[in-house]
Amino acid sequence: MSNPISQKSLKKLAKLSIHTGLGLEKGQDLIISAPIEALPLVRLVTKEAYKAGAGLVSCFYGDDQMSLLRYKYANDASFDKAPDWLFEGMARAFDNNAARLAIIGDNPMLLAKQDPQKISRVNKAMSKAGTPVRERITAFNVNWNIIAYPSKDWAKLVFPKESEKKAVKKLAKAIFAASRADQKDPIKAWVEHNKILANKSRWLNEQNFASLHFTAKGTDLIVGLADGHEWAGGAAKAKNGITCNANIPSEEVFTTPHAKKVDGYVSSTKPLSHAGTLIDDIKVTFKNGKIIEASASKGEEVLLKLLDTDEGARRIGEVALVPHSSPISKSGILFYNTLFDENASCHIALGQCYSKCFIDGDKISKEEVEAQGGNTSAIHVDWMIGSGEMDIDGITQSGERVPVFRQGEWA
Amino acid sequence: MSNPISQKSLKKLAKLSIHTGLGLEKGQDLIISAPIEALPLVRLVTKEAYKAGAGLVSCFYGDDQMSLLRYKYANDASFDKAPDWLFEGMARAFDNNAARLAIIGDNPMLLAKQDPQKISRVNKAMSKAGTPVRERITAFNVNWNIIAYPSKDWAKLVFPKESEKKAVKKLAKAIFAASRADQKDPIKAWVEHNKILANKSRWLNEQNFASLHFTAKGTDLIVGLADGHEWAGGAAKAKNGITCNANIPSEEVFTTPHAKKVDGYVSSTKPLSHAGTLIDDIKVTFKNGKIIEASASKGEEVLLKLLDTDEGARRIGEVALVPHSSPISKSGILFYNTLFDENASCHIALGQCYSKCFIDGDKISKEEVEAQGGNTSAIHVDWMIGSGEMDIDGITQSGERVPVFRQGEWA
Numbered sequence: 077m078s079n080p081i082s083q084k085s086l087k088k089l090a091k092l093s094i095h096t097g098l099g100l101e102k103g104q105d106l107i108i109s110a111p112i113e114a115l116p117l118v119r120l121v122t123k124e125a126y127k128a129g130a131g132l133v134s135c136f137y138g139d140d141q142m143s144l145l146r147y148k149y150a151n152d153a154s155f156d157k158a159p160d161w162l163f164e165g166m167a168r169a170f171d172n173n174a175a176r177l178a179i180i181g182d183n184p185m186l187l188a189k190q191d192p193q194k195i196s197r198v199n200k201a202m203s204k205a206g207t208p209v210r211e212r213i214t215a216f217n218v219n220w221n222i223i224a225y226p227s228k229d230w231a232k233l234v235f236p237k238e239s240e241k242k243a244v245k246k247l248a249k250a251i252f253a254a255s256r257a258d259q260k261d262p263i264k265a266w267v268e269h270n271k272i273l274a275n276k277s278r279w280l281n282e283q284n285f286a287s288l289h290f291t292a293k294g295t296d297l298i299v300g301l302a303d304g305h306e307w308a309g310g311a312a313k314a315k316n317g318i319t320c321n322a323n324i325p326s327e328e329v330f331t332t333p334h335a336k337k338v339d340g341y342v343s344s345t346k347p348l349s350h351a352g353t354l355i356d357d358i359k360v361t362f363k364n365g366k367i368i369e370a371s372a373s374k375g376e377e378v379l380l381k382l383l384d385t386d387e388g389a390r391r392i393g394e395v396a397l398v399p400h401s402s403p404i405s406k407s408g409i410l411f412y413n414t415l416f417d418e419n420a421s422c423h424i425a426l427g428q429c430y431s432k433c434f435i436d437g438d439k440i441s442k443e444e445v446e447a448q449g450g451n452t453s454a455i456h457v458d459w460m461i462g463s464g465e466m467d468i469d470g471i472t473q474s475g476e477r478v479p480v481f482r483q484g485e486w487a
Numbered sequence: 488m489s490n491p492i493s494q495k496s497l498k499k500l501a502k503l504s505i506h507t508g509l510g511l512e513k514g515q516d517l518i519i520s521a522p523i524e525a526l527p528l529v530r531l532v533t534k535e536a537y538k539a540g541a542g543l544v545s546c547f548y549g550d551d552q553m554s555l556l557r558y559k560y561a562n563d564a565s566f567d568k569a570p571d572w573l574f575e576g577m578a579r580a581f582d583n584n585a586a587r588l589a590i591i592g593d594n595p596m597l598l599a600k601q602d603p604q605k606i607s608r609v610n611k612a613m614s615k616a617g618t619p620v621r622e623r624i625t626a627f628n629v630n631w632n633i634i635a636y637p638s639k640d641w642a643k644l645v646f647p648k649e650s651e652k653k654a655v656k657k658l659a660k661a662i663f664a665a666s667r668a669d670q671k672d673p674i675k676a677w678v679e680h681n682k683i684l685a686n687k688s689r690w691l692n693e694q695n696f697a698s699l700h701f702t703a704k705g706t707d708l709i710v711g712l713a714d715g716h717e718w719a720g721g722a723a724k725a726k727n728g729i730t731c732n733a734n735i736p737s738e739e740v741f742t743t744p745h746a747k748k749v750d751g752y753v754s755s756t757k758p759l760s761h762a763g764t765l766i767d768d769i770k771v772t773f774k775n776g777k778i779i780e781a782s783a784s785k786g787e788e789v790l791l792k793l794l795d796t797d798e799g800a801r802r803i804g805e806v807a808l809v810p811h812s813s814p815i816s817k818s819g820i821l822f823y824n825t826l827f828d829e830n831a832s833c834h835i836a837l838g839q840c841y842s843k844c845f846i847d848g849d850k851i852s853k854e855e856v857e858a859q860g861g862n863t864s865a866i867h868v869d870w871m872i873g874s875g876e877m878d879i880d881g882i883t884q885s886g887e888r889v890p891v892f893r894q895g896e897w898a
Binding site for chain 1: 516526533534540548552557577579583
C-alpha cells in the first residue's frame with residue numbers, strides 16, 4: 077500500500093471541517109494549529125477554506141521532537157516559559173473575527189519518560205499564557221473546530237501490534253468513521269446527527285434538573301447543575317453568529333455543573349492523555365464541589381499538580397452524557413485521545429466552564445456565570461467516567477428522581 | 488547517496504548560527520521562521536539553542552504550497568490581508584529580549600506564474616503589517632541572524648541540469664562553503680573573517696567620505712552618504728548588548744546613504760528574487776535621491792509596484808561594498824537569493840536604513856536618523872549592482888577623489 081491514509085476521506089474531512097465544523101464565512105481569517113505531520117491535511121483544509129472565501133489562512137505547527145529537545149537540553153528556567161505574546165496575538169485575531177481550527181494528532185505518550193515536575197511547570201505556564209485564547213474559545217466568541225490526523229506515533233500507541241503503516245491505516249479509518257468523513261455525504265450525515273443531539277438537549281432542558289446522580293462501580297456522585305444551565309450538543313451558534321460544530325467527532329450532550337454543588341466519589345473508566353502524559357485509574361472525592369482527595373495509578377504527580385493550577389482546577393466546569401453504545405464506544409478502540417475517548421463515554425471536565433451552556437449564554441457576563449455556579453480556571457481537562465454499568469438519575473427541582481441512563485444507555 | 492545534505496556540516500551550521508550568528512545568551516527566548524522543508528535544520532538549531540541556555544524556542548513554518556493555494560483559490564479581498572496580529576506579537580517578544588533567527592530556502596520562482604497585481608498587493612500588505620518587526624530588526628534592538636537551508640525547488644533552480652538529489656547536494660555544499668560551515672572550526676573561521684571586515688570598515692570610517700561614485704557599463708551613480716554615517720560589516724553589537732553576525736554568509740561592508748543625495752543611473756548585475764518573483768535587468772535613474780525612472784526586463788510590474796509602496800521605497804537605505812573576488816562570487820554560482828548574491832557583488836537597498844550605521848547608532852532617535860539623511864520605508868530590498876568592471880571613487884568632504892574599488896576589487 078502506498079499511502080495508508082485514504083485521500084478521498086481526508087479530502088472529505090477537510091471539507092467537513094470548513095463547512096460543518098467551522099461554518100467558515102466569506103472573508104473570515106482562519107488560524108490553524110497542527111502537528112507538523114498533518115501537513116497534507118492542513119493543505120487540504122487551506123484549499124477548502126480559500127474556496128469558501130477565507131481571508132487569510134495561517135497555520136502554526138507543533139513538533140513533538142522540538143518539545144522533547146526542550147526536556148532533554150533546556151536549562152531549568154525554561155520550564156516556566158510560554159509564548160504569551162503568541163496567545164495574546166491570536167486573541168487579537170479572534171477579536172477581529174478569525175475562526176480557529178485545531179488539528180490534533182500528537183503522540184499521547186510523548187512525555188512519558190520526562191520529569192513530572194517539569195511537565196507540570198510547562199502545563200501551568202501554558203495554561204496561564206493561554207488564558208486570552210481559552211477565554212475566547214470557551215465563551216464561543218468565534219466559530220471553532222477540532223479534527224484529528226492519524227499521526228504515526230499515535231497510531232502505533234493505539235495499534236501496538238501492527239506495523240507502522242498498518243497502524244496508520246487503521247487509525248485513519250477509525251478517525252474517518254468516527255468523524256463521519258467516510259460517508260457518502262458527510263455534511264448531510266452531520267445534519268442528521270445534529271438533529272438527534274438537539275433532541276436530547278431539548279429533553280434535558282425541559283427537565284431542568286437540579287442535579288444528576290451518577291452510580292457505577294467506583295462511582296457515587298451527585299453533580300449539581302448550574303442555575304440557569306442549558307444543555308448543548310452538536311451544532312452551536314457562536315457569539316459572532318456563525319453556527320459551528322466545535323468537535324468532530326462529537327456524540328455528547330453537555331452542560332455546566334454548579335462549581336460548589338458536587339459531592340461524592342468518581343472513578344475514571346478510560347486513561348486520560350493530557351499534554352503528552354497518560355493519567356490512568358483516576359479516583360477523586362468531591363465535597364461542596366471541590367476535590368478533596370485524588371489519586372491515579374499512572375501519572376498521579378501530573379494529575380495532582382494539575383489540580384493545583386488554580387482555585388478552579390479542583391472543581392468541574394462541564395458534565396457530558398454519552399451513551400455506551402455510541403459509535404466510537406462500539407468500535408472498541410481506545411484512542412488515548414480525549415476528542416475521541418470522551419465521545420465513547422460520559423465525562424466531566426476539571427476547570428473552566430462554557431458560558432454558552434447557560435440560558436442566554438451569548439449575552440451572559442463573567443460575573444453572572446460565576447454567580448450562577450459556573451467555574452473559572454486556567455484549565456479545561458475532560459476525563460471519562462462512563463461505562464456500560466453506569467446509571468444516571470436526574471433529580472428535579474422538586475426532588476423527584478427521573479431515570480436518565482440505565483446500564484450506560486439513555487433510559 | 489542517501490541524504491544529499493552533509494549532516495556534519497548541517498550540525499556545524501546550526502551551532503554557528505546559535506553561537507556566532509546570534510550569540511544567543513542564557514535565558515533568551517528564540518523565535519525562528521523557516522520553510523517547512525528546513526525541519527531538520529530547525530531541530531538542530533533548537534538543540535543548540537537549548538544547550539546554550541535558551542528560554543523558549545518557537546518556530547513558525549512557511550509553506551510554499553499553502554501560498555500557492557491562496558493565489559489559486561482565494562477571493563480577491565484576501566490579497567490585501569496580512570497577519571498583523573502575529574507581527575505585533577513578535578514585536579512584543581523582541582521587546583522582551585527574544586532573539587530572531589530566519590532560515591531561508593523558499594523557491595525564488597514560486598510566484599512566477601501568478602498575477603503581478605495580486606503579488607504586489609500581498610507584498611504591500613505584508614510590508615505594512617511587518618512594520619513593528621522590521622523596525623526592531625533594522626534598529627538592531629535584539630540580536631538576529633539569517634542562515635539558509637538547501638530546499639529542493641531552490642536547488643533545482645540553481646542547478647537546473649542536475650537531478651533533484653544532485654542539485655540539493657550541490658546547493659548544500661555551496662551554502663556550507665559560503666557560510667564557512669564546512670571548515671574544521673567554523674566559529675574560529677568567523678572570528679578571523681570578522682577581523683578582515685572590521686579593518687575595511689575602520690578604513691572607510693577614517694575616510695569619512697561625503698559620497699561614493701560608482702561607474703561601470705550601465706552605471707554612473709553618485710551615492711551621497713548620510714551625515715554621521717558609520718560603516719559596519721560582520722559582527723555587530725545589538726542594542727541589547729549582544730554581539731551577533733546578522734547574515735551568514737556575509738562578505739559586505741555597508742553603511743547608510745543620504746536619502747536625498749543620490750544622483751545618476753545604475754543597472755543591476757544579477758537577477759533579484761523578491762518574495763517569489765524574479766526581477767531582472769533593473770535600470771533606474773535617481774534625482775536628488777529619488778528614483779524618477781525604472782525598468783526591468785522581467786518582473787517590471789512587481790518592481791514598479793514595489794517602488795510605490797511608500798515615499799521611502801523610491802530612495803535607498805543601504806549601500807554595500809563587496810569585492811568581485813569574494814568567495815561567493817568566485818564560486819560562479821548564481822543563487823537567485825539575496826543573502827548569497829548580495830555577498831558576491833556591491834549592492835544597494837531600496838527602502839529602510841539601518842539606524843546602527845550611524846555614529847552612536849545604538850542611541851540615535853528616529854528623528855535624528857531622518858535629519859541626518861537616513862531613509863524610512865516599509866520595505867528593505869537589496870539588489871546587486873557590482874561586477875568585475877566596477878570602479879568606485881570615494882569623494883572626501885573637501886571634494887578630493889580617493890580610489891576605493893578598481894575593476895571590482897579594493898583599490
